[in-house]
Amino acid sequence: MRTLPLPRQRLLNASLAAAFGTVITFWGLSASAQTDAQPTPANASTGAALPSVTVTPDAEENGHVNGYLARRSTAGSKTDTPIIETPQSLSVITADRFQAIGATRLRDALGYTPGVNIAPFGSDSRYDWIAVRGFDAYSPGFYEDGLPLRNANSFSVWKTENYGAERIEVLRGPASVLYGLSSPGGVVNVVSKLPTATPIRELQLQVGTNNHRQVAGDFSGALDADGKVLYRLTGVLRDAQLPAGKMADDRTYLAPSLTWKITNDTTLTLYAQVMRNRAGVYTRNRPWAGSLVPSAIGTFIPAKLFQGNPYFDHFNQDQELFGYNFEHRFNDTVTFRQSARAGRLKVDYRGLQAPSFATVNPDDEFDPVNFQNLSRSLFGSRESVRAFAMDNQAQVDVRSGDWKHKILVGVDYQHNNFETNSYSGGTAPDLNIANPYYFNGPFEIPDPYEMNATRLTQTGVYLQDQIKWRDTLQLTLGGRYDTAKSSVFSRLDGTSTTVSDHKFTGRAGLVYLAPNGWAPYLSYSESFQPTGVVDPVTNEPFKPESGRQYEVGLRYQPPGTKNSFSAAIFDLRRKNYISYDTEFQPKQTGEISVRGLELEATTQPTDRMNLTASYSYTPRAIVTSSARPEEIGKQANAVARNQLSAWGDYRFTNGIKVGLGVRYTGPTRGNGGGSPIKVPGVTLLDAMVGYDFEHWSLALNVRNLTNKTYIANCDTPSQSCYYGDQRKVLATATYRW
Template sequence: MRPLPRQRLLNAALATAFGTAFSLCSVSALAQATGQQQRAGDSTLPAITVNADTEESATGRVNGYLAKRSTAGSKTDTPIVETPQSISVITADRMDAIGATTVKDALGYTPGVSIAPFGADSRYDWISIRGFDGYAPGFYLDGLPLRNNGTWGVWKTENYGSERIEVLRGPTSVLYGMASPGGVVNIASKLPTAEPVREIQLQYGNDARRQVAGDFSGALDAEGKVLYRITGVVRDAQLPGGSSRDDRTYIAPSITWKPSSDTTFTLLAQYQKNRAGAYSRIRPAAGSLTPTRIGTYIPSDLNVGDPNFDHFNQDQKMIGYQLEHRFNDTFTVRQKLRHGKLEVDYRALQSPGFVPMDPANALSAENYRYLNRGVFGSQESTSSVTMDNQLQADLRSGDWHHKVLVGLDYQRTRIDQYTYSSPFGTPLLDIYAPVYGGTIDIPQPYVNGVSRLAQTGIYLQDQIKWGDRWSLTIGGRYDTAQSTNYSRLDGSTQRISEHKFTKRAGLVYLAPNGLAPYLSYSESFAPIGALDPATRTPFKPESGRQYEAGIRYQPPGGKSLYSAAIFDLRRKNYITYDATFMPKQTGEISVRGLELEATTELMPRLNLTASYAYTPRAIVTASSRAEEIGKQAMSVPRNRLSVWADYRFSNGLKVGAGVRFNGSTRGDAEVVAPAKVPSYTLLDAMIGYDIDRWTLALNLRNLTNKTYVANCAYGYCYLGTQRTAVATATYRW
């Protein structure tokens, strides 16, 4: 599709949406006002226990660990047991209990999710879902994409500003457009509430972590038609080793106007400023996974970068709104829009390798003492506009109920990028007596230009219920995507247009005893944005498809949800490179597995969350390089298990403990053979006390400070996160 017709389509959609809104004589949006914890008046604070069973919204606050509704799997307010695809919801209470300060921390007890594909990394929340990258093309915030282009300018989120984190596993393009075949992560922001929220939180932890946070919400008028919320964080911290700072400032104000019971409008914004070093634990495989030829290892606490050179500074701003109006019992319209701006200044020394100082003597200790490191840097400026327009129709005829959703979404991203890299030009690092600083040569850029991506999607979904027992979801979507890449290095411009139709279907049976077996099929796509050098025509979008069968069990009236799913997932048409390094669209990866998950209250005040993933197959089944076939593209252990339990005594004391097991692998592309990346088991713990208006907690992750290799790839290995300890004091009134 050419830019002119696309722009006309977009303009027509905007005019229709805004015209409808203003014809209502009010601007309105979905307030997502949720059942909140009672913040004052009772010295025992019963509303902050995890035993409450209230959930008024599929996007808002959940008291406790069990969410029963979600929009992630349908873009409508739908019970999770009626969604024919795997969903996990990590509530704010659960994040607090396990001491999760980042998104990947929060997902550490979620089936099918690896939170350490690159080990400890201060820069990003890298994760993989069902064996595929879950961080590109980006997370979602309130159902709108935080799009990245596979570069280093990646949007960050703040856990303290989140009500819940949702993971929808498997292809999701019918709902979300371009996406990874493994699934998507959606983060729901804290939004204004009618019930007062008044909270101050103090944190102190290792690595000189000092943080102050606040959350305030309530009504601005006597009738409760205007609500506000403001959430903020100020953090002064250091990265492990105490050599670089890790500071953050975050503020997220929002206001909701509810002129009537049928209409709401929420205006929301956020600003985040990060000033930090660039900390990772990358090592050569020889000296980390296996000993060097002389039997030595690189010290695990060594900073292989340079704190005098490395930094990762990021500023991001967002502003947008959410609009909802219900015309009658049949028709509801919704619109979401957000504009964002992101600036990143990143540079670091990386890719360390031993320098042979005595090449004539292979067993000389000097050959395994000094590291050379490459220099890398990127300055990026990203601006984006995302929008989603929806019309929902609830139609009834006898025992049949149709919830029809028609939508048009649009996203536009512009990235101005200046990136350089060189394997040379840095001082050698003595691993036993490191000295930092010195002259570092900055190379010329290998990328200096502007890339633009615009995508428009039209989708249709029908959720059909027959009586109280059967639920059928069917949907389809058509996307057009246009990418433009301009290079300042040679003055060239490349323009590519792509389009793709995706579909989805799923059937659920809702038994009276709480059992809900289901079957589903779903698809995904991702534009490649490159030309085939042989034909000078655009590559087709890569695609994904999944068959899934599962069963959920939600005992009537209980506080438990159990789920089991088996799936067959394929990524197709991705680019591989032959022996002459020519790109070929021949790649295919097959993943099959079983996932189990439980969230339950075993007895009053005793809560348990558990997950298990069994993945016997995650291999390349087609490639232009024969040696890749039969190997894993990304490392996926055959077995992954996690369990968290906590108990709250009647006197206010609370204790919790967790275990996370990750099975052995052979690393990405299995290039570390014959040595395996060994399995590892990590322990977490929590102890706390609730007294009057105070909630106190001490969380320890990797309790025993275990040193472990999280993954390896192409001659390098990544050590996992060391022990963290964070003490939190929260005061509510």
């Protein structure tokens, strides 16, 4: 414990608007969530002495961090652990950080994070498609507050709201010991805003491109004089349009929560999230002939062409989540925690897809009339989800001499029911490239190709021991046994398929904690994911695919600073995935190898400046085994050899703040590695300018500052390419009192 001085009020004048100490006073927070917090000098303007307050170093209230640097996280261990002691790559993007860069979507918030591709399918209004270390993070889904937002490789994907988040955590590499079935690339966990004892009163207004208009509010505090009952209410109301077709992009989000401190050792938090999305469909996919390379007659399709149809396309999604977090500390040794959540989701989606050139003269493939129109088909799906998840944890903290043990025993369970009714094909009017006209039909909707009822269940039992010796060496050992079952009933033909899987996964990591802030580590981790596919030869289900990773890393947090640096070298393999031979028969022979280096830095050179930077070098991301020999040696998912990003912002004493970011992604051969030429690399700029005064904070953010037109990726099987996001301008006014 130590004492830090504070100012008398949040802002004395505009010249102190950006000063850190004034923010402390307004919120009534401890001086910093970091151990390196420095005393704030007496008021520079008046010379008045400042009152003091006692604070606890490293305090973080319900996941909130002041500034860009988080020092603790539960994502890498399911226990409250310093990040420097976590033997695996972990990035935490705080709310202050993703608000500064103007990120309104989860994928945008991860744009400055190493190892993450935020646009594997270019600009897409439907979901936050991302890839981590070369592997799709879309399936089996993100996590929120440590519980899964599961999907079943359909369009029933839970959405998250950045304004409702305190932080976004990315644990890179296999993590099944903690989370059960998961992608080998890693886990993304969103930490929600929950009640705080510190009063919060905030209103926010936004206007921007595409008729974006939004109002949001965040309120929290105590309901009683003793501070035993806390509340929080966060909400968003958005009225906007997509970048083309004058289609809606509207959202209503409401997240109430209540915390009851039953005793000093027992806490219960109840929460809910309700989201309504009413939108069209905006994607920017094109044939690669006419986008990446010229068409057969040397022409290109205009990048701004909207290939959908505003009369037909829509994407409406309703979702509700209801849950609780319970914690009871029996004594200084044993703590029990239980988290549970139930949810419902409905999706009504339809849109035009897969444009290709409409052949008018089949006798002459080079006839210019064959490259004047785009032919499109229809896709639609009505889906619903009922989901339940629970995680039970018993933590035992034991100390004997120089040894400390933090033992975690857990049992988690999830149950998900999916209903899908999907169609693909049909016909729609051709679209003239030079003179597009969006007819209201005729649209001939085909019969459904899928009407399935899918049930997914999983039960996992896990054990972890974090063993520390003399606060110098920490060994983390973990193991988990999962039982997973999937049942699919086809309402089209009455058939039913059930697949049961059992899998043990392990994890081990060692960290050396030097007193000067250096922390080298090494680790091994595993993942698994059921295939849900039956071997046509044996009529037995294929065993789960697996992932394994070796990682060697180094972290450095100089004492007395707000700086953090990390480096990691990894060897990651996805094994036993299903590939299909030339007869389209499944074989469990697939393997993908990814090796790379990742660097990340979060620094505060001065009290008014923040800098973040990341670099990913991935020289190997290839298929090493497949039922199709032509796939071997190529990339399954596009991974750039070099990816670099950096963001810096500065707050002047007069309240003005400025920020600039750069994001570079190197060239690739696209998904499948078969694009006719390399997809060019791209450098994008983001910028921010703002002004803080009294109770106001104003900011103007521009993403893709130069409005660069670029292709984000291409896909070999469909021979299509995806254009990236256009420029987005967003003005935000936030009032706090």
